Amino acid sequence: MKNNIWNILKKELREMFRDKKSLSMMLIIPILIPLLVLGMSALFESQMNRPVEDYNRIGFAYDMSDVEEAIAKETGIEVITGSLDELAKQYEEGNLNLYVEKDGNRYIMHGADNEDTTYALTLADSYFSSYKEYLQQEYLVENDVDPDSVIQIITTEKQIEVEESFFASYVTNYAFLFIIMAITVSATYPATDTTAGEKERGTLETLLTFPIRSRDIIIGKFLSVSLSSIITGIISFLLAIISFLIAEKTFTIYEGVSLMPSVISLVFASVVIVAYSFLISGLCIAIASRSKTFKEAQSALTPLTFISFFPGMIAFMIEIKTNALLSLVPFLNYTLLFTDITNGSVNYFYIFLMLLSTFVVIATVLFIIIKQYKSEKVLFSN
16 A cells, blocks of 8 residues: 555656646745745835824914924924915825814814824824923913922833734734745645546546555545645745845844744744645645546635635734634634744644644545545546
8 A cells, every 4th residue: 555655646746846837836925925024024114214204294273382383393393384274275285294273272183094194193192292291381380389299290110021023923924824825826736637637638547447546546646735735835934934034134123023933933833834734735635626627626726725814814913812722723723823833832732733633624535535536426527
């Protein structure tokens, strides 16, 4: 049996590595991962380090005192005055980032919901906070009250443990989601070619004339597709690590934060990638083997790409935490565990549950495929 599996595996690998399309599928998305990591890092850097001159043009529809102008200048605001209608027109023309009107002790800030206005609002809030503090101090002095005894009646100190930055977490998690996508895409083409493709070409009938059991054929094909997926996953992971090293040294948003996981985290992250490669390979073969043509198999496998990607993306966006139950849920468990592992939290029990879940799914899938390969109705187009 071992010789039969080995011979099938060699045959499939030989055909796979001779096929330029299979090779391209293994490499296209991994190459995109450095672009994703460095591109997102550059985008975050540009947003965090925007010069104040990009959003500091704020209009004031009232006469400002010398104190107000001084506080505004200290805050970094470029003061533009005029009537409310004039300022509204300037805002519409893009000459202002925000404009303010005064109604008694109420200050009303006007603008649209866009990026520049959001930054300008932050600047205006800082200005009004400083101006409010100045007015409070003046009032207390006029009433012979020590301002510090009121304003500084309590003091606060911050002792916050530094955790991984939002940007680092965002980049590493989306890099893993792209690794998942790369593995999935890498598995779909060889799985289609080795099942539906062989039916369409008529080579499967020839293969079945040899004294080889269906189980050996399926296991050989499964291992070949899995190996292709694992190679893609490892290449993607290595490119991601290289990208992390480059990004960490290039962008200031990662100062004081390490994008690189520990050695033990790298080992277990690789375990997650390998486990996912086996799972997706089995599912791809199971779906493609029921199709009678290559095109039909490709259509059937297309939804699997989205199914593999979106659970992890949604889990990351709404910050779902790993637990024993979720460690058993296919697709979702890989992303959750990878996030924990790269953050330095290695839970061996959760990893064991993930591996157990993967083994059960693969065993079930292989059992179903082997039964399919004993059915002429499923195997042959005619």
